[in-house]
Amino acid sequence: MSYFEAIEVSKKYANHLALDKVSITVPKQSIYGLLGPNGAGKTSLIRIINQITAPDEGQLLLNGHPLKPSDTAIIGYLPEERGLYKKMKVGEQAMYLAQLKGISASVAKKRLVYWFEKFDIMNWWNRKVEELSKGMQQKIQFIVTIIHEPELLIFDEPFSGFDPINVNLLKEEILHLQSKGATIIFSTHNMSSVEELCDRIALINASKKVLEGQVAEIRKQHRTHAYDVKISHPHTSIRQLLPEQFTVLNEISLPENQLQLTIRTSGSSRSNDLINALVHHCEIISYNEILPTMNEIFIEQVKATKPNGHE
Amino acid sequence: MNKIFLIIRREYLTRVMKKSFIIMTFLGPVLMALLMIVPAYLATLSDMTERKIAILDETGWFMGKFENGDNMAFESVFNDLESEKEKLKSGKFDALLYIPKPDLNIPVNAELFSLKQASMNVTSYLRNVLKTEVENRKLLASGIDPEKIKSSKTAINIIAIKLTDDGTESRSYTEVEVGLAIFSGILIYFFIFMFGAQVMRGVIEEKTNRIIEVIISSVKPFQLMMGKIVGVALVGLTQFLLWVVLTGAIYLVFATVANGSAIPSASVMSQAQGLQTEALAASGSMSAQGNLSMVMEVIDSINFQAMIFSFIYFFLGGYLLYAALFAAIGSAVDNETDTQQFMLPVSLPLILGIVMANFIVNNPDGPLAFWLSIFPLTSPVIMMIRIPFGVPFWELALSMALLAAGFVLATWLAAKIYRTGILMYGKKASYAELWKWIRYH
Numbered sequence: 012m013s014y015f016e017a018i019e020v021s022k023k024y025a026n027h028l029a030l031d032k033v034s035i036t037v038p039k040q041s042i043y044g045l046l047g048p049n050g051a052g053k054t055s056l057i058r059i060i061n062q063i064t065a066p067d068e069g070q071l072l073l074n075g076h077p078l079k080p081s082d083t084a085i086i087g088y089l090p091e092e093r094g095l096y097k098k099m100k101v102g103e104q105a106m107y108l109a110q111l112k113g114i115s116a117s118v119a120k121k122r123l124v125y126w127f128e129k130f131d132i133m134n135w136w137n138r139k140v141e142e143l144s145k146g147m148q149q150k151i152q153f154i155v156t157i158i159h160e161p162e163l164l165i166f167d168e169p170f171s172g173f174d175p176i177n178v179n180l181l182k183e184e185i186l187h188l189q190s191k192g193a194t195i196i197f198s199t200h201n202m203s204s205v206e207e208l209c210d211r212i213a214l215i216n217a218s219k220k221v222l223e224g225q226v227a228e229i230r231k232q233h234r235t236h237a238y239d240v241k242i243s244h245p246h247t248s249i250r251q252l253l254p255e256q257f258t259v260l261n262e263i264s265l266p267e268n269q270l271q272l273t274i275r276t277s278g279s280s281r282s283n284d285l286i287n288a289l290v291h292h293c294e295i296i297s298y299n300e301i302l303p304t305m306n307e308i309f310i311e312q313v314k315a316t317k318p319n320g321h322e
Numbered sequence: 323m324n325k326i327f328l329i330i331r332r333e334y335l336t337r338v339m340k341k342s343f344i345i346m347t348f349l350g351p352v353l354m355a356l357l358m359i360v361p362a363y364l365a366t367l368s369d370m371t372e373r374k375i376a377i378l379d380e381t382g383w384f385m386g387k388f389e390n391g392d393n394m395a396f397e398s399v400f401n402d403l404e405s406e407k408e409k410l411k412s413g414k415f416d417a418l419l420y421i422p423k424p425d426l427n428i429p430v431n432a433e434l435f436s437l438k439q440a441s442m443n444v445t446s447y448l449r450n451v452l453k454t455e456v457e458n459r460k461l462l463a464s465g466i467d468p469e470k471i472k473s474s475k476t477a478i479n480i481i482a483i484k485l486t487d488d489g490t491e492s493r494s495y496t497e498v499e500v501g502l503a504i505f506s507g508i509l510i511y512f513f514i515f516m517f518g519a520q521v522m523r524g525v526i527e528e529k530t531n532r533i534i535e536v537i538i539s540s541v542k543p544f545q546l547m548m549g550k551i552v553g554v555a556l557v558g559l560t561q562f563l564l565w566v567v568l569t570g571a572i573y574l575v576f577a578t579v580a581n582g583s584a585i586p587s588a589s590v591m592s593q594a595q596g597l598q599t600e601a602l603a604a605s606g607s608m609s610a611q612g613n614l615s616m617v618m619e620v621i622d623s624i625n626f627q628a629m630i631f632s633f634i635y636f637f638l639g640g641y642l643l644y645a646a647l648f649a650a651i652g653s654a655v656d657n658e659t660d661t662q663q664f665m666l667p668v669s670l671p672l673i674l675g676i677v678m679a680n681f682i683v684n685n686p687d688g689p690l691a692f693w694l695s696i697f698p699l700t701s702p703v704i705m706m707i708r709i710p711f712g713v714p715f716w717e718l719a720l721s722m723a724l725l726a727a728g729f730v731l732a733t734w735l736a737a738k739i740y741r742t743g744i745l746m747y748g749k750k751a752s753y754a755e756l757w758k759w760i761r762y763h
Contacts, residue, residue: 025758058745061539062539063535063538063539063745064745080542083539083540086539088535088536088539089536090532090535090536090539092532092535092747093532093533093535093536094531094532094533094536095531095533096336096527096528096531096533097531098336099336107328107332108536108537108540110328111325111328111329111537111540111541112540113325113540152536155536156536
């Protein structure tokens with residue numbers, strides 16, 4: 012069941028089309044990755060979902076209803092360009108931003124204390140933001156994004172500016188929020204985190220959606236039928252042993268008389284044919300298919316749909 | 323509505339709690355009081371030193387013409403210039419005036435030697451004496467008796483009396499009114515610029531801090547802009563009222579000390595307000611000082627309730643109008659140095675108001691004064707200048723209505739620029755760009 016849906020959304024700025032009939036469907040309680048190179052239109056779409064700007068065409072549905080202004084109270088947004096008032100005290104500022112999201116002062120206080128204690132930053136409460144490091148500020152920013160317990164969370168490049176420890180902390184929190192029922196949209200360039208976290212993705216390039224689906228499925232669709240095989244060293248050269256529909260892309264000799272191979276199949280032959288071809292000449296130690304990484308798919312797709320030349 | 327209130331509260335509190343605000347609030351009245359007290363004090367001080375001036379008069383015309391004054395004593399000397407110069411250097415006198423023998427009956431090229439720079443007072447007195455004497459001689463040479471000329475000179479005093487609609491006559495004191503007019507005009511100008519710039523800086527701060535996008539995902543850009551403008555307006559009003567009360571208190575203390583008469587402490591606070599207004603009038607017109615009863619009469623003749631009401635109205639109206647424009651400028655740039663190109667056309671009408679001030683007080687009911695006091699961009703300053711001279715009710719009402727309309731229009735325009743501008747980074751906006759933003763639906 013879909014929680015959020017954008018249907019044929021277009022947005023035109025003075026002299027370029029930022030979004031060209033983009034549709035996405037975000038299932039309830041999923042983590043949805045919005046991918047695309049810089050300037051593809053991700054931020055435009057995210058701003059439209061947050062009702063910061065209005066689309067020129069298209070429809071937006073939240074929980075089956077058209078998006079309305081009061082929905083900002085159930086959306087949490089962490090923009091890519093983020094910051095805090097430098098001269099304001101941390102606690103005061105978090106209270107202010109929480110109340111702007113429509114929760115009362117007493118509730119805000121209670122929840123902030125919970126999160127500050129959880130992140131072990133209670134002693135920052137009365138310090139000015141400018142005294143904190145960038146990573147510390149990001150933690151505060153994360154807390155104020157989720158403080159109103161939104162149903163829909165939108166993170167634009169959430170991991171930029173975090174050290175690896177905090178990236179992990181953040182990932183855990185994101186997964187935790189999902190398990191509690193939140194639906195999460197996040198845009199990123201970090202493809203490893205996409206494979207790790209996302210259930211579904213949409214790839215946007217040059218204002219158009221070029222790919223959408225489940226991560227596992229997309230990787231399968233883009234497979235090149237290549238396999239990683241580890242075998243015991245055969246008596247003759249492996250290249251001569253294999254029929255011609257199998258191409259050895261790479262060959263590494265390992266200790267204990269073992270061989271590491273990368274083999275691509277072509278034509279109609281599939282993995283069982285390769286096993287059959289190998290099994291008579293040597294012992295198969297390990298065998299697995301190489302699926303393309305999201306990173307490779309991303310680069311391939313972006314190159315295939317060449318952007319038509321705006322900056 | 324609740325969210326706008328939150329924004330106003332933040333904008334107000336963060337500014338009022340700032341050290342600079344507190345310092346300005348207390349320093350302002352002290353500076354203002356000093357501005358009034360120090361010149362008066364210095365004036366009494368400079369009269370004390372006496373200068374001895376030697377006159378070396380080769381013409382012999384000016385014997386006995388120089389009269390010893392408060393701070394000048396004259397002595398005629400008769401040696402040659404060089405030896406008198408030596409005496410000057412040895413400190414026998416402070417200055418030496420040398421009047422050489424005239425060629426062709428045209429003298430008036432006297433030389434004044436002194437060890438220290440001669441003051442304006444001294445030179446202008448000397449010039450005056452020389453001039454009068456030479457003129458008299460010329461008159462005599464052409465057969466006219468200078469005494470007759472002197473006796474024909476007449477002093478004419480015009481007592482201006484304003485005839486009001488209900489038939490009562492009141493003596494008007496133009497000098498006091500001019501002072502009051504210019505003072506309130508400058509005050510409005512100063513307040514609009516100071517607090518308008520604060521709004522602009524606040525917008526730029528939110529943009530450069532990159533907090534703007536977080537906030538406008540919770541509230542509408544218009545709410546944020548109006549919250550900021552209203553919050554800063556309240557800061558301005560707070561500062562103004564504190565200044566009025568504090569200046570009044572300082573003036574009161576000073577006046578009490580100066581008069582040596584004790585005023586019962588219970589009445590101090592209640593009188594502070596009244597004395598403040600007196601202070602305004604007195605500082606505006608130095609010539610009215612020294613004649614307290616006249617000043618009091620003038621103050622009675624001015625409708626202060628109307629003045630304070632109009633001041634607050636035109637301050638708020640003018641501020642709101644300009645603050646909206648300043649907010650739009652702030653949203654269109656990335657940092658304060660880029661504001662220049664937009665600041666100039668916006669501040670030009672305000673500056674025009676101040677430049678025109680002198681002209682307006684000379685002709686407070688003329689067509690230029692009328693039009694400038696109706697046009698919303700100049701009316702806050704110009705109307706405040708006109709009010710002490712009396713403005714027909716319909717003109718005041720028209721000006722106020724147009725100012726309100728101007729504010730609505732400016733806010734509408736500014737909101738359109740603002741909501742696009744705050745999300746634009748790294749691009750230097752041009753006027754063409756701004757026009758495009760305004761036309762976005």
